[in-house]
Each structure stands twice: as C-alpha cells, then as structure tokens.
Amino acid sequence: MDTTQLLKGVLDLAVLAALRDEDGYGYDILRRLRSAGLEDVGDASVYGTLRRLFNGGLLSTYVVPSDEGPHRKYYALNAGGRAELQRSGKVWQGFASTMDDLLRERGTA
Amino acid sequence: MIGTEQYEITAYLYAVRAALGDLPESTRDELLEDLPEHLAEVLVEAGGTLVERLGPPEAYAAELRASLGFVGGFPDPPPPGKLVELRAALLSRLRVADVKLGPLLGYERASEFVLLLRPAWWVLRGYLLAMVVAWMLDDSGQPMGLLPRIGGSELVALLLLAAAVLGSIWLGRRSFRSAAPWPRWALYAGTTVLALVAIGGFFNADSSTRDSNYSDVNYDNSNPFSGVEDVFVYDQQGRLLPGVRIVDQYGAPIELGTPYCSDPTTGEYLHTDHMGYPYCPRNAPFATPSDERSPAPTATAASSAPAVPTPTASRSAPR
Numbered sequence: 001m002d003t004t005q006l007l008k009g010v011l012d013l014a015v016l017a018a019l020r021d022e023d024g025y026g027y028d029i030l031r032r033l034r035s036a037g038l039e040d041v042g043d044a045s046v047y048g049t050l051r052r053l054f055n056g057g058l059l060s061t062y063v064v065p066s067d068e069g070p071h072r073k074y075y076a077l078n079a080g081g082r083a084e085l086q087r088s089g090k091v092w093q094g095f096a097s098t099m100d101d102l103l104r105e106r107g108t109a
Numbered sequence: 110m111i112g113t114e115q116y117e118i119t120a121y122l123y124a125v126r127a128a129l130g131d132l133p134e135s136t137r138d139e140l141l142e143d144l145p146e147h148l149a150e151v152l153v154e155a156g157g158t159l160v161e162r163l164g165p166p167e168a169y170a171a172e173l174r175a176s177l178g179f180v181g182g183f184p185d186p187p188p189p190g191k192l193v194e195l196r197a198a199l200l201s202r203l204r205v206a207d208v209k210l211g212p213l214l215g216y217e218r219a220s221e222f223v224l225l226l227r228p229a230w231w232v233l234r235g236y237l238l239a240m241v242v243a244w245m246l247d248d249s250g251q252p253m254g255l256l257p258r259i260g261g262s263e264l265v266a267l268l269l270l271a272a273a274v275l276g277s278i279w280l281g282r283r284s285f286r287s288a289a290p291w292p293r294w295a296l297y298a299g300t301t302v303l304a305l306v307a308i309g310g311f312f313n314a315d316s317s318t319r320d321s322n323y324s325d326v327n328y329d330n331s332n333p334f335s336g337v338e339d340v341f342v343y344d345q346q347g348r349l350l351p352g353v354r355i356v357d358q359y360g361a362p363i364e365l366g367t368p369y370c371s372d373p374t375t376g377e378y379l380h381t382d383h384m385g386y387p388y389c390p391r392n393a394p395f396a397t398p399s400d401e402r403s404p405a406p407t408a409t410a411a412s413s414a415p416a417v418p419t420p421t422a423s424r425s426a427p428r
Contacts, residue, residue, distance in 0.1 A: 008175065011176070025150055026147045026150055026151075027147075027150050027151050027154045042163075042164075042169075042172045043151065043162075043163050043169070043172075044163070044169045044170075044172035044173045044176065045172050045173075045175070045176045047143075047144065047147050047173065047176075048140065048172070048173045048175075048176030048177055049176050051139070051140060051142070051143065052176065052177065055139065061217075062217070063208075063211075063212070063217055065212070068153075069149070069150075069153035070146060070149035070150060070153060071146070071208070071212075072150055073143060073146055073147070073150075
C-alpha cells in the first residue's frame with residue numbers, strides 16, 4: 001500500500017496537528033511533517049492544504065518580516081481550527097484503533 | 110540576486126498556472142494567491158533552484174490539484190495566448206506589490222485597505238454621475254458650480270444628487286459575479302467615462318478658482334466692462350474731470366481699460382502720460398464747446414463755475 005494514498009485522507013488533520021503547539025509558515029510545516037515521519041508529503045500538498053484550511057476558516061495568518069529574505073506568512077490555529085483538530089482527531093483515533101484491532105486479530109489468528 | 114530569484118519564482122508560477130488552466134479562474138486565483146510568497150520562502154529555506162527542490166511545475170500543479178480534491182475531468186482548454194500570459198504576469202507582479210505595500214499602510218495587504226475605501230468611492234461616483242447628468246441636461250449656458258444644478262434650481266440639484274448617490278451605493282452593494290458579462294463591462298466603461306470627466310472637471314474647477322480675479326475682469330464675455338477702454342468722469346456741470354482715481358470699498362484701485370493712447374497726428378500708440386482717468390482726454394465723448402479740454406482755472410471760472418473756489422482777480426473773497 002502506498003502511503004500517499006493514505007495521506008490524502010488525513011493531510012488536513014496532519015497539518016492541523018502540526019500547528020497545534022506552534023504557529024508556522026509553509027515550509028516550516030512541511031519540515032515538521034517530514035521530521036515526524038511523513039516523508040512522502042509534498043510541498044504543494046501542504047501549501048494547498050493550508051490554503052484550503054485557511055479558506056475554510058480554520059486558520060488565521062500573519063506576516064512576520066524578515067531581515068534577510070522574504071517576509072514569512074505564518075499560519076495559526078484559530079478557535080475553529082482547534083475544535084476541528086479535536087473532532088477529527090477523535091474520529092481518526094477511533095478509526096486507527098479499529099484498524100489496530102482488526103490487524104491484531106488477523107495477526108493473532 | 111533578488112532579481113533572479115523573482116524571475117525564477119515568476120517563471121515557475123506561470124508554468125503552474127498554465128498547468129491548472131482548466132480550473133475555473135476564481136478557483137485558480139484563490140489557490141495560487143499566496144504561492145509567490147510561498148515559493149520565495151522555499152527558495153530561501155532550501156537552496157538550489159525551485160525545480161530541484163519541488164520538481165517540475167507540472168508535477169507541482171498536479172499535486173496542488175489533488176490537494177484541492179479536483180481531479181480534472183474538464184476538456185483541455187485552448188493553449189493560453191500571449192495576452193493571457195501577459196495578464197498572468199501582471200497579476201502576479203501586482204500581488205507581490207500588494208503584499209509589499211500592505212505593511213506600509215498598516216495592513217497585511219494593500220488591497221485590504223483599498224477595499225475599505227469602496228463605499229467612499231460609491232458616494233463619489235454618485236456625485237460625479239449627478240454632475241454629468243446635470244451637465245448634459247442643463248442648457249442655461251452657465252459654467253458648472255459644485256452642485257448638479259439643472260436650470261439653476263437648488264432643490265432639483267439636491268434631489269438629483271441624493272438619487273445618484275443612493276443609486277451608486279445600491280449598485281456597489283450588488284454583485285455582478287453571477288450575471289452575464291456585459292453589465293460588468295458597461296459598468297467598467299461608465300466608470301472610465303466618469304473618471305475622465307472627474308479629472309477634467311477637477312482641473313477645470315481648480316484653474317477657474319485660481320484665475321477668477323483675472324477672468325472676471327478681462328476674459329469673461331458676460332462682464333459688462335469687458336469692452337471698456339477708457340473712463341471719463343463729468344461733474345454736475347458736465348465738465349470733464351481730469352486725473353480721476355476710482356477705488357472700491359476696500360480702497361483698492363479699480364483698473365479698467367488700457368493706459369495707451371493713439372496720437373492723432375502721428376498715429377502712434379503710446380503709453381499715456383496722464384495720471385488717473387481719463388487716459389486719453391482727447392477722446393472724451395461729450396466735450397463742452399466752452400471748456401474743451403479741462404476746466405481752466407482762469408478764463409471762464411467766474412461765470413460758469415461759482416462752486417469751485419478759483420483764484421480770480423475779479424472776485425473779492427469774503428475774508
């Protein structure tokens with residue numbers, strides 16, 4: 001099974017989770033996801049997901065000027081984003097534990 | 110350095126935009142809105158060219174499309190022409206400028222600030238519209254003032270102004286997105302005309318305000334004194350008074366005519382040597398035969414001008 005197929009369903013949740021503790025700009029978020037183990041995630045996917053979550057009213061943004069290089073657009077979870085993270089997180093945990101159980105039964109069988 | 114980066118970003122952006130050519134324009138614009146800044150971040154962060162870091166733009170576009178949930182399915186659009194590419198280039202430049210100028214105004218983007226000004230524009234547009242309508246309907250021949258008068262009525266002017274401003278606000282609050290393209294084009298064309306009229310009218314009003322002192326006296330055809338060349342003042346007895354000065358209520362000299370006379374013998378047109386009016390006593394329209402030039406202090410004073418105290422020998426002064 002290809003992880004990119006799995007990623008498509010949970011990228012929203014992954015990005016929301018990556019922003020839970022700390023705001024971040026696009027490339028920064030990509031780096032967090034990759035260092036967390038989602039190595040197949042692409043820059044365009046993260047950028048597109050950020051745009052979509054922002055348009056969906058789950059993120060707020062602000063620009064941080066930088067002395068060297070371009071200004072960075074930081075994304076932050078707003079109240080709606082936190083609620084969505086909690087809700088989707090629960091759905092995912094329920095789904096994942098079901099899958100775990102399923103796989104464990106298969107494994108033990 | 111900055112220049113080549115900007116060029117690389119712009120080129121990459123074109124290619125991504127072109128690969129997403131089948132998406133509805135609004136969706137695509139929305140999707141790519143922040144991409145220039147994002148690509149700039151990537152360039153700084155990662156080193157190497159954009160293609161090295163992110164892969165070919167077509168693959169990037171495909172990944173973007175997947176992240177949206179759009180999987181294509183639309184027929185291939187005609188390839189974008191030069192004009193479309195030029196437009197895309199201008200738009201992306203504009204977006205960069207938008208973001209760069211924003212912080213100067215205290216907003217994230219300059220366009221956010223400009224959007225706040227829209228209702229003010231609606232009101233101004235209404236005013237301009239009223240002025241244009243009044244200008245077309247008014248046939249009094251008088252120059253336009255600040256109110257859209259038709260036939261000099263203030264009430265009509267105020268009613269017209271109110272209607273135009275309210276209409277313009279109503280139009281501004283209405284969205285043209287779903288309608289056919291022609292009302293939008295009509296609006297754009299009308300706006301262009303209004304803007305041109307406004308610019309013309311503004312400069313016209315400015316120059317007429319600045320030059321009103323001169324134009325009222327010398328150039329305005331409606332001024333009854335525009336044909337005056339010289340001034341002749343006669344006293345109660347009908348004698349021409351020489352060296353007269355005329356002032357207004359503030360004591361400022363009233364200057365009429367031109368201080369030049371043509372010499373009757375040589376025909377030369379020379380600056381007059383008379384102080385005050387008349388400039389050219391020879392040209393007096395009513396000359397008394399007995400007193401042709403000016404009231405002489407000696408010859409006929411005793412008989413014709415008892416009111417004027419003149420030092421004549423024949424009269425004995427009472428004291």
